[in-house]
Amino acid sequence: MTHISKSFGSNQVLKDINLTLRSGEVHALMGENGAGKSTLMNVLTGLFPASGGTITIDDEVKTFSNPKEAELFGISFIHQEMNSWPDMTVLENLFLGREITYPGGLLNTREMKAKAKDAFEQLGVRIPLDTQIGMLSVGQQQMIEIAKSFLANLRMLIMDEPTAALTERETTRLFSVIETLKNRGVGIVYISHRMEEIFKVSQFVTVMRDGRVIDTKATKDTNVNELVRKMVGREITDYYPRKTTPIGDVVLTASHLDSSDALFSDISFQVHAGEILAFSGLMGAGRTEVMRGIFGLDKLKSGTVTLNGKKLNIRKPSDAIRHGIGFLTEDRKSEGLILDFSIRENVVLPKKDSFVHRGLYNAKAAAIYVRDLINRLSVRATSDEQLVSDLSGGNQQKVVMAKWVGIAPEVLILDEPTRGVDVGAKREIYELMNELAGRGVAIIMVSSDLPEVLGVSDRIIVMHEGKIAGQLPGEGATQEQVMQLATLGE
Missing domain, CATH: 3.40.50.300 (P-loop containing nucleotide triphosphate hydrolases)
Incomplete structure (x- = not known):
């Protein structure tokens, strides 16, 4: 992504953004809420048209007219907020808009179930496919969203706060899956506020603030204090301030x-x-x-x-x-x-x-x-x-x-x-x-x-x-x- 800008009316939310992702790389994207991280990814996947700049994939200038087009190309975006239909089953949600059918048009439920079970096995998910999404916890719904991306022919995966609702066990399993995807050559943009995750999974980190890129560095060449300072523009010396007031009755x-x-x-x-x-x-x-x-x-x-x-x-x-x-x-x-x-x-x-x-x-x-x-x-x-x-x-x-x-x-x-x-x-x-x-x-x-x-x-x-x-x-x-x-x- 080169010199990307985006304005909504008179409000410029992205300003001259440059971002490079390589195959088999996890590139962390960090910044405070409202810094422009999700907007930048929405420009990439065609939800918003860029106001300026170019997107180049494999040396070819590329523009997607909508997220579905990007998904068919092999770019999957797992959003922080769920994109599910609560009254539909897990299987129906997984294949919504990408149903597998027989030549006559009837749903090929057997093949869809087989593909869903394969994705679930990779993620270590054990949720019955006939369960209504609305009956699941937020964390389980998040795992369903992650599983959706495994059903596509992935070239690039964008993950926006993927572990926010996951347990330690589910997070560990997700990191194992990320490692597998890296080895397959999938490029991953990893958006997270959890510092320990950034240093565990990413090779590069880009910090955004107020719609601009502040810095891009190899993750091994930076530290928590430097990232926080660049994110918020000030020092935060104590992440968990201890209260000093007494406990009562x-x-x-x-x-x-x-x-x-x-x-x-x-x-x-x-x-x-x-x-x-x-x-x-x-x-x-x-x-x-x-x-x-x-x-x-x-x-x-x-x-x-x-x-x-x-x-x-x-x-x-x-x-x-x-x-x-x-x-x-x-x-x-x-x-x-x-x-x-x-x-x-x-x-x-x-x-x-x-x-x-x-x-x-x-x-x-x-x-x-x-x-x-x-x-x-x-x-x-x-x-x-x-x-x-x-x-x-x-x-x-x-x-x-x-x-x-x-x-x-x-x-x-x-x-x-x-x-x-x-x-x-x-x-x-x-x-x-x-x-x-x-x-x-x-x-x-x-x-x-x-x-x-x-x-x-x-x-x-x-x-x-x-x-x-x-x-x-x-x-x-x-x-x-x-x-x-x-x-x-x-």
Whole structure:
């Protein structure tokens, strides 16, 4: 890609970009949310036409009119956000738009199943092909997206935050697959905010900031501090700022919680005021399901939840919100945000009734409330009227955080709070968590990122196959200890 530029109206988002990818190479593309990484790849694959510059593949100038054309050419783009149809089966999603048929036009289901099983074996995926996508976890859906690329005649693979929703085991398997693809001569663009991954899988790294390439280097010739400095334009000396405020009394107690669909059983724990309690474990261990049960999204079969010693009867999320419990879900686009609403409309949702007096909505008071929150959380936007669909992933996450911070929660549940978020925004989220904990908010964090779990939590609960396998102190615990509990149980 040579001298690539891209403008949306008067807004120039890519400025004179040069990027080279060789066959059998993993080239990392790094930068804060909104730096232009995904836009650059969307220009390459034909979703957006370039405003200037040329794309050359194997010494031939090439322009794709749409992503399908790029895919047929052998360029596959695994997006950070899922591109699945929830009511369709795994097999139907895998072959949507590329169905294999007999000469008469009937679907060749046998051959499609064989190809799907082959792709799944390479990835180590064990998901029935007749399962509806909507029944799968975010991590499982991500593996389905990765499997789609294995069904094409791959020449080049673009991976945008491919491990954001994967467990350690799935991530290790993915790295093995990447190595196999490299040996086959596939060129890979690897977009990630996880530093340890960049140094593990890539040979070259390009850093972007504000729509420009800041530098390209051999990965072995750089280090974390240099990459962060080039990404954010400043030093970040401590990735996981430790909070220094004391932990108070018990706020929320869960006693003998059982899932109505047998996804977890006999879950008991407490979280204190000012505490950051992390829930860790492998995908499918039941971490998210426990939180959904507490918040009233899913029905509990049995068990009790008490807040400050008072037993709660939570039948739906509005009950939990009324009691001062907030829940940032792991899937921000389908559950955390209304994409075609403005920032203001999204942030004000949990508190909209408080701005209504005698049947009249006080729009001015709501606007002041929202602007205060988006300034406090450093949401980068043109105004509070901007549609959240137009924001970068990190800023969308901040909008969801603002929505829950605004209700002044006593308990805040954060499910994968930094998934797909750049290093600068991660630091801001950690600092916000520490600030809230300092004000006495009890925070429960579900995370698949082990360094994050160890770096920010006061205490860690590890789940294994729907049960609590053990507890560890946040300070002093190791990844090995967490993984032993996660994989072997008690």
